[in-house]
Amino acid sequence: MNTSQLVTDSVVNSRTIEQQLAGQVTSDGAGVKLTRLFGQSLQQRLDPFLMLDAFGSDSPQDYIAGFPAHPHRGFETLTYLIAGRMRHSDDVGHQGLLEAGGIQWMTAGRGIIHSEMPEQQDGLLEGFQLWINLPADAKMQPASYRDVKQAQLPEFTTVNGVAVRVIAGKSHGVNGAIQRPVTDPIILDIRMPAGSGFSQRLPVSNTAFFVVYRGDVSVGDQRVSKGQLAVLANDSATDGVTLQAGQDSRVLLVSGTPLRQAIVQHGPFVMNTTEQIQQAIKDYQSGRLTAG
Template sequence: MTATLSTVLQSRRVERLVQGKPTSDGAGVRLTRVLTQNLQRRLDPFLMLDAFRNENPEDYIGGFPDHPHRGFETVTYMLAGRMRHHDSAGNAGLLGPGGAQWMTAGSGLIHSELPEQEEGLMEGFQLWLNLPARDKMIAPSYRDIPPEQIPEATTAAGVRVRIIAGSSQGVAGAVQREATQPLYLDVHLPAGGRFQQAIPAGHNAFVYVYRGSVEVGGTVVVDRHMAILANDSGEGVVLAASEEARALIIAGQPLGEPIAQYGPFVMNTGAEIEQTLRDYRDGKFEAAVVQSL
């Protein structure tokens, strides 16, 4: 679909640049942790962003064996490679290039994410999105979103945007959420490309560049860096690329609630975390009934 650029008279300025930190998770999967725990309150409702880009099978072949979650949503977006999902209700899904999976952990479930390849490039992202207190104990659910179900728009200047959540250029994305109103865009800019995206006042927002370099509100952001956008300026964000580049634009309405995290569990109080640990030890996560979104 060809679209007209949103009108952003003034871009938000870049408040801070963050370089992702190399780490490993699961069974030794090498990844870059971009949004770390110390940024959770600043970027509320987002809890974590991991980026992975590995061509060496030893860096991803172990995947993420069975592990629990409670109290938030995970959004996995694949650029290359294939990942198989299994959960404690017996559900399974295959995430391939260009596809996404939106999983609401809610009251708790156990799942695994394992590569279905033994060679080649594995690349993608996992974003953690918090749930409001009222929804933390809802029934778990998930949705596999194949590439053809992620809406796209192409501007007159040749900028291609994939709209995973929220809306852009008059096109609604694959997922909408009332409480957090997430915006999740994958923006592909040609050389000389310019892209404008409106962002509601008060929403926290950031840009993560994963190919080339992009000028964001007048600041150059290079590959594997995140630009946190200030909340005190501009109606949105403007991206410009002198050479071909790609970036994620992510924004959402902050919940403004306490955050209590213990590994894969995110609640509002320490007492709720203690109850979560008891529930997990008692096997209650294994009995989860996962609903399809």
């Protein structure tokens, strides 16, 4: 989009950084190495977001086994691929090839059994997977899936050369590829030249955080280095966040409306009560997880 068409998101009072997290190196699926930037211990603070994983390696042994068929119920996932190719397949009839710069948005709803497998034997595989909670009255909706190629993701460039890919929500008057009710996520991939700044308006009550995955970025006098997740403080006097790049940088900025509901997670199932979790396990074991 041409910069002259933008509706500028000016921020008068930026949020500050509440805490920074380095995440925990771990593995998932059939042994894929990744960094869990946050998980269950921060689910209440980062509501409606449940988990964020970052993966990135050019060593096939770190990713080649992929994520064979596994179940989910009660939430949504965003998979955003920076580099590489992955194939999605599930038991409700969806197939998709995720390529560099593209996303997959999956609503597990009442149940889905899917696989995510690398479609490459070598080279760099890099990206993020974010889990987003569903409100209680939407957890048992039918599963759905959407594959969005890079060319279909809206992008714009500001007057100071910051390039923004709008994955979800709205930024500077540009609507993202994904619009979701209730949680209203804003998810931006921001490419910032050294010395540039970028401001994003955020609702006061929204949860917000960002991950620096290239370079380093500052909010006020607080610097965030590559690989760090910064949780943004909620302050009624603020109207958004302003980022400043110390060098050429890339940032994933995430915000959403908290659900403020009970969260009970057991592995791939996220519900509101222990009884619902027990039912999910029973349904999966009896082959009825995805049955309408």
